[in-house]
Amino acid sequence: MFEAQTNTTSTDAARVPTPLLQTRSLGFEAGGQRLIDTVDVDIRTGRRTVIMGANGAGKSLLLRLLHGLIRPSAGQVLWQGRPLDRAGRYAQAMVFQRPVLLRRSVLANLSFALSARGIRGRERKRRIEIAMHQARLTALAYRPARVLSGGEQQRLAIARALACGPEILFLDEPTASLDPASIHAVEELIAQAHANGVTIVLVTHDLGQARRLGDDLIFLHGGRVVETGPAATVLDNPKSGPAKAWTEGRLFFESDPWNRSQRLGDRS
Numbered sequence: 001m002f003e004a005q006t007n008t009t010s011t012d013a014a015r016v017p018t019p020l021l022q023t024r025s026l027g028f029e030a031g032g033q034r035l036i037d038t039v040d041v042d043i044r045t046g047r048r049t050v051i052m053g054a055n056g057a058g059k060s061l062l063l064r065l066l067h068g069l070i071r072p073s074a075g076q077v078l079w080q081g082r083p084l085d086r087a088g089r090y091a092q093a094m095v096f097q098r099p100v101l102l103r104r105s106v107l108a109n110l111s112f113a114l115s116a117r118g119i120r121g122r123e124r125k126r127r128i129e130i131a132m133h134q135a136r137l138t139a140l141a142y143r144p145a146r147v148l149s150g151g152e153q154q155r156l157a158i159a160r161a162l163a164c165g166p167e168i169l170f171l172d173e174p175t176a177s178l179d180p181a182s183i184h185a186v187e188e189l190i191a192q193a194h195a196n197g198v199t200i201v202l203v204t205h206d207l208g209q210a211r212r213l214g215d216d217l218i219f220l221h222g223g224r225v226v227e228t229g230p231a232a233t234v235l236d237n238p239k240s241g242p243a244k245a246w247t248e249g250r251l252f253f254e255s256d257p258w259n260r261s262q263r264l265g266d267r268s
C-alpha cells in the first residue's frame with residue numbers, strides 16, 4: 001500500500017486548529033471487498049474540506065461513514081475527540097446529489113424539518129424566513145417542492161439542512177447536474193454557511209469548484225487517501241500518481257510507474 005502524500009508546509013502545520021471530526025484507521029468492507037481502507041483524516045473546525053477522486057474511489061462511502069449513516073468495519077470516527085454518537089450526529093447535516101424532499105411546499109419542507117428537531121413557534125417562523133431568504137426561495141414558499149427546478153430543489157435541501165443549525169454540513173456532489181447559474185447560487189449558499197461558521201465537507205468532481213470552495217483537500221483512490229493538503233497546493237502541484245492523472249484529465253492505471261514504485265513500500 002502506498003503512503004498518503006501530505007502536501008503541507010511547516011507554516012500550515014503550525015496553524016492547524018483542533019479537528020472537529022477525525023477518522024482513525026477507518027475501514028469499510030462489503031461483498032468481501034475493502035472499499036474504504038485504513039483512512040486517517042482530520043476535518044478541521046471552520047474549514048472547507050473537499051473530497052475528490054475518480055468514480056468509485058469511495059468518496060460517498062467516506063461521507064456516509066463520517067456522518068454515521070453506515071457503520072465502519074474497522075477503526076473509528078471521532079467527533080470532537082470522542083466516538084461519534086447520536087448527539088454528534090445531531091450536530092451534523094448532509095445533503096445528497098439528488099435532494100430528498102417531501103412532496104409538499106417549500107415552506108412545509110422547512111417547517112417539518114424544524115418541527116422534527118423540536119423547534120417550534122416564533123423560532124421556527126424566524127428560521128424559515130431566514131432560510132427562504134438565504135436560498136432565494138421566499139417567492140416560491142407555497143410551491144410544491146416536486147415542481148421546483150433542480151437548482152431550486154438543491155437550494156431548498158441545503159437551506160433546510162442549515163435551518164437546523166448544524167456545526168458541519170456534508171455535501172455529496174451538490175451541483176452535479178446543475179447549469180452554471182444554479183451552480184453559482186448553490187456555491188453562494190455554501191459560502192454563506194461557511195461565513196456563518198459552519199464547517200463544510202464537500203464531495204465534488206469539479207476542479208473549479210474545488211478551487212473556489214476548498215481550503216483543504218483529501219484525494220481518494222481505491223478507498224485509500226493518497227494525498228491531502230491545502231486544496232490549491234494539491235491541485236496546482238499534485239504529488240501522487242492518481243491525483244496527478246486526475247487533475248490532468250487522464251485515467252490512472254495501477255500499472256502506472258508512479259504507483260509501481262510506491263508499491264515497493266507496500267504494507268499489504
Ligand SMILES: Nc1ncnc2c1ncn2[C@@H]1O[C@H](COP(=O)(O)OP(=O)(O)OP(=O)(O)O)[C@@H](O)[C@H]1O
Binds near residue numbers: 035060
Ligand atoms: N453497500 C455497498 N456494497 C457493496 N459495494 C459498495 C457499496 N457501496 C458502495 N460500494 C462500492 O464501493 C465503491 C465506492 O463507492 P462510492 O459510491 O463511495 O464511490 P464514489 O467515489 O462516490 O464514486 P462516484 O464518483 O461515481 O460517485 C464503488 O465501487 C461501489 O460500487
